[in-house]
Amino acid sequence: MTDVREKRATEAVQSKAFKRKKTPHPIWYAVAGAVLVAALTHYLPPFRNYQLATVGAYFTVTAGLTVLTGLNGQLSLGHGALMATGAYTFALAQNRWLALPLSFAAALLVTTLAGVVIGLAAARLRGPYLAGLTLAVAVVVPSVTSTFDDTFNSDMGLSIALDPPPGAVAMEQWQAWLCWTGALITALLLAVLVRGRFGRDLRAVRDDETAARLAGVHVARTQVLAFVVSAACAGLSGALFAVLAQSVSPGAFPLTLSLFLVMAIVIGGLGRLAGALCGAVLLVALPALAQTAGERSGSQRLEGNLALVIFGVVLVVVMLAAPGGLASLRLSTIFRRKR
């Protein structure tokens, strides 16, 4: 009798102390997102659908990267290269077999393997060393495509044969559906993964490796797994970009792409999927705005470069003023904390 009562009491205390505000299961967000995207694609003009699709493709990679960097503390500058891996694999598979699901599977598989290789190395490196290694991976892409040019066709890249979309669906609409299917599945899986034990392990390893090890967390395995998961997301995203552009070339995956991805996850708050979505939207919206501004002023040099400067300034300012991202900024904290 007393046992049960005591147990109940401790449970009540525990649930108060450990359970935060209950949030809806991520699947409801995914369903809401799917409905929203389906509705939007119905009403938007083709170009806006294309932009919507691009947001989805970016969200796929930023979601994975924010889990890796924000929750596990590994900064990768090589995700552009992993996207290129996914895109090239998709292109080669698609041109050979012309079966969309198979090509996506191939892209995922190959990038996951690449993620295992880099992740194994990454698990032994920290901070700037890891950043430097992944930077080297990002820079090596054009070199690989030119060295094995009979497969990758050097700087020219490959064009991709896509079947026309089923029924009377417009191409842009089809692309938006594909990209957002990928993005929502990715985000859902990540959200479920992060809510559970894996997410706790990730954070434990990020915050204190020794403490995590003492608590029975396998540090290296957690780090490699985090990298592999995030690499798979990058690979899927790369394949989606290949569907969007219907071609792949090394020029589509420059070093700046990897830096943009870092910007995207930092601005919305590291480790938050909502932040990754916010970053993905900015990655599409800001260059478009900058281009309009450039066209207005009639300066060609402004067009591409204005976005670079804005992204750079945003990155520096957010890191200095609000390392938790824009989502962490609340008026009360600004006024309370005097710097």
Added chain:
Amino acid sequence: MDRFFYLTFDGLSRGAVYAAFALALVLIWRAARIVNFAQGAMAVAAVYVAYSVTGATGSYWLGFAAALVFGLLLGIAVEKAVMRFVDHSSPLNGVVVALGLVLITQGVLGMVYGNEYRPVTTPFRRDAFDVGGIALLSRYDVFVFAAVGAVVVALTLLFTRTAAGLRMRAAAFAPDVSRLLGVPVGGMLTLGWALAAAVGSLAGMLVVPTELGLHPTAMDVVFVSAFTAAVVGGLDSPIGAVTGGLIVGLLLSYVSGYLGATVAPMAVLLLLVVVLLGRPGGLFSSSKARLA
């Protein structure tokens, strides 16, 4: 065999530049525990300044001096305006801020100068002397060796023989104690950044004519090579940086000479992976482990 000698000297000349650039990275790492990922972009900015000054005055040397002075000032500005305020609780923060600086620099350079490759002039001819029928060194290579040698000697003297050098070492080694003893630690940090940025600018001036030409992203690959050089030698060791630079230079030269130029970045990546996994502290490290 002729080719081997030629590639060796070519590699040493490249390596000297990487050594200078790696030295710049090591200087900042020792002073602030930050790997300055913006080093390449800052160096390109300095080379663009030299390009403008040389274009306006017609004198290479005025441009050369302008690049070094601009590098010095840019180093001071970056440290005083940005890096000083970075939260060091996570080593990621410094890297991310530096990446932001890369984007800003490349964007501004692209706006001002445009994103096309621009040819740059050299003060000396780049065709090699013949020694006994073997093409070995060009005048430009000699200039590179002299410039980098001068920098190495000057930095060694600065750090081992002058009061300012001693203060800089003290400020880096034990900031709190140094502050108690009256060393202006913040000022030493700024000085470190200024020196490093100037050395980086010099390396940029030396390397850009040997590559494709001047472009806002011209130093990306060079940065990776120099980072590799610094890691090979150990980020803490200036002597290691110079040796690492020469090793990377030779490797790049042999690989591009015998296997093709496109393979070179992959060779650098491979070297980086091998060194990081085999001896993460670098070949010249004194400390056993380094976590951040």
